[in-house]
Amino acid sequence: MPTRICLLALIGLPASGKTMFSKWLLELPQTAFNVIHICYDDHFPQPTNETSSETKFEFKKERTQIFSIISELIDALKNTTRFPNHLNTTVKSSLHADCYDFLIICDDNNYYRSMRYKLYQLCKQTECAYAQIYFEGHLEMALQRNSERPAVERVAQKTIQQMAKRLEAPDSATQRWESNTVILNEYTYKDCSAMKIKILEFLGKTFKNTLRPSPVQEKAKNVQSLVHQLDLLLRRRVAEILHTEHAHTLERQERARNLNTKRKDILQNFKTIAEEGMRVDELNEYANLLH
Template sequence: MTTKVRETQICLVVFIGLPGSGKTTLCRLLLEFLRTSCKSLSDILHHTISICYDELIPADKFRYQDESSQWKQARRGIVNYVKSLVFTLKDIEVLNMVNSLEVAVREELLKVVQNEKKTRVYIIVDDNMYYRSMRYEYYQLAKLYSFSFCQIFVQCSVSDALNRNSSREQSTAVPEEIITRMAERLEPPDRQNNPWEIFSLTVPSEKWTVAEIKKISLFLNNAAEHPVVMPERNNEMCQESRRICSTNVIHRVDIMLRKLVGDRMRERSQTSVQRDDLQELSKAFTDLRHHILEGIRTGTIIIPEDTYEAINLDQSNCGHRLQDFLNGLLTIS
């Protein structure tokens, strides 16, 4: 059974920040403000759906392990969960939800599908998102289904994050070395070099006032009014040239893939992984590299427009863009 929704407008909001930055506190305050102060604006009904990684990924040691297959599988599950929410809001099929968080989400969805007015839904994803590739995956989802995407980066020093983390209960505290390592790898939004990050807001970690929360809500409102649009391809020759990549692009992709695979294999070889397992992993990465190259050659895998152009124009930042994109593809469960 399906239900028709009247003009549902989706805005996906991704939070970025270290553990202990106050990111989740800000997220909670923002949710409360949106739910109580912005119920209706310009004849648009507002709804919020909060997705918190800490609530959905068990507090086991693998939560912050970059190379853990369990960690990757858990994160993949949340991305798929958000995708299911989008499908529900776009096609309006009722999800089969069972846990307490999902029950709360269902209540919000029911409010959306039952109203007769234009509706805006903020899907707020609360996680560290320290790699740009983690966020780009959500941007791709917004681009594919033509809804809005924005980022909120809670900027915080390592020392402040460590101090706040130390005051947490032991069951919720994050190991200090994880916070330090995450800070070293953190890739803040870069609007200048990554056009897809244009709707990004950096806020300092502090005690937020109502006035500051209101400013953030205005930023969200602006972002929601600008959905991500897939570029039009009116020229048939242009379509063909994008489908079948140039020799230069394929060459750069192959070099980057070999580097990334080499880096990951060296990291694994320094652990207690058995030799047979390393050989099996090497074969899996090689097969995946060939699969990615073939997908890009045939057009089943599309390199982001800005990255593709940066490679062809030999721009200085093309390597970082390509690495971000390929890191998201080079995943072995």
């Protein structure tokens, strides 16, 4: 069976029930799919009231890193159907031995639409499914729940208030890509079990809605693949040339630098031409340009 992956973006204020929902899904005795929980709080420092440029840079850096983790996870599942042990995730395997459906929970506030859209675009590029669950609730409720947390887990009250002002709720009317969304209000998510059938049916159907790259994205993907294949051929060519030439260490190092400079130039020129149309069987012609 082919591997199917769904990215599930959770949306909501701190203390709105996102991680509680994730744990509930992980603890279900049996599901029709494997569950992988990525809790952003495990990768990000606790939010503060600071708004310095340095703090914003670190936040952006952390978000880029976790996006890379998700990309790496998708790649590993697509190619090996195995969970990379070095990634900081919680995994619940399906009791079905031959289950190749994987739900990746992106447990974050995702309060800006741009944050979610980046995940949606990743799904299109990697041919995965995409879904959202919006934990709708009042600011007062979030502040109350946050105050009941252990001190080390509490988010600054000012941070939650600012996030509430900036939160961009899903809007499928104007953003069609957000149409695959379920809204859980402050009453329903208190007892996830009451909505078990609805939630599992929603997630189960989502796996059937695999996204596809647009023609532009597909072309870029093909070009990237060709460039990668040519790079491997060129690197092999460099190794062959250095192996056949007998030179002193310093001369060999200089020769290697020159060859790698040529390799990069060939790749750059090839990329420009490949965007206009290129066949795999033409790669060797470019590899032989290196001498």
